Amino acid sequence: TIRFRHNSPEDLDKRMSRVKEKKGDFFVIIEGLYSMFGDIAPIDEFLDVTHKHGGYLYIDEAHSYGVFGETGCGLAEAQGVLDRVDFIAGTFSKSLASIGGFCVSKHPEFEIARKVMRPYLFTASPTPSNITAALTAVGKINSPMGKQLRDDIWARAEQLHAGLDKLGYDLCAEPSPVIAARRPNEVICAMEWNWLLENGLYVNLAVPPGTPQSSSLLRISLSAAHTEDDVNQIIEKFAQLKDKQADLMQDFMKLAG
Ligand SMILES: Cc1ncc(COP(=O)(O)O)c(C=O)c1O
Known part of the structure; x- marks a missing residue:
């Protein structure tokens, strides 16, 4: 190979x-x-x-x-x-x-x-x-319904990407149904993932060795069933997470000793 x-x-x-x-x-x-x-x-x-x-x-x-x-x-x-x-x-x-x-x-x-x-x-x-x-x-x-679902998922992808980008998240690629934000390291990423989960939002925690370039990611997989309102809620949670970052960083520093 x-x-x-x-x-x-x-x-x-x-x-x-x-x-x-x-x-x-x-x-x-x-x-x-x-x-x-x-x-x-x-x-x-x-x-x-x-x-x-x-x-x-x-x-x-x-x-x-x-x-x-x-x-x-x-x-x-x-x-x-x-x-x-x-x-x-x-x-x-x-x-x-x-x-x-x-x-x-x-x-x-x-x-x-x-x-x-x-x-x-x-x-x-x-x-x-x-x-x-x-x-x-x-x-x-392969039907008009499928075409509609595709239009929906792409609209949600654009919406989420634009929302997270505006909040200043470092996104890994152009809009698509997989949207991943790079985080500083595995521990902070896991703390943020946990905070999101405790506050009602499940995303994927993706860390090395399963990720390229040893990156730590908060990764969102969109579905055509997500509504515009769902995506606004996701963006809102990520906005709240931004406000929490100083606290999480302090917790991280304590953990790191
Ligand atoms: C790139 C890629 N190929 C293939 C698969 C296989 O999926 P499954 O084992 O669910 O059929 C996955 C699963 O996540 C995948 O990410």
Whole structure:
């Protein structure tokens, strides 16, 4: 496995160029919407680099399926490159509100992968109820109702991003359904997370090693069910948190000794 710099097609290009013995094919794996910062991949540039070196591009659209693209097919659809991508994977557990996942490919050889995957070989396949729930959600995503839900979630994303930005929070990326604010360190981040929870707002606490650049994040995942009023309440809690920061910092200094 060769790692390349986060979201950098240039670095991928350098690293792929350095591999002298090209045994087998490259398999380049990226995400559509990155789960921690909520930033997005420039898929066309990754495609150009990957294909230039004879590799395949695999995109995990776990966080982008359902919310990006005209029909909700994901970031590759939104960026107009769906037909060039080699493999697209996603989960049923986010916008499809079920359990399981999928992988699709335009390559006929993909049939081999299907035959050796766990659900085909073993009995522990997804249950009919999970599949039905996911299929129903897929139908809704690609419908006028899905389009409305997407319009709603994007409006909420813009609203929340603008609100937190105005309060001076250091946000990790442009507006998207994943909005993360960088905090000074793990302990302060955990104290703030706890304060928000005690005051009626649940967000995700995201700390190293699960985060890029060793960052500590208060991470919010929006849903199309959030209303404009819900988002105003989130912004209000973050405003109150700003007022609490001096107290929390004092507690932190005491803890740090
Ligand atoms: C980027 C990414 N891919 C895939 C998954 C898989 O999700 P699950 O195990 O719920 O199917 C997740 C879960 O959070 C994820 O963040």
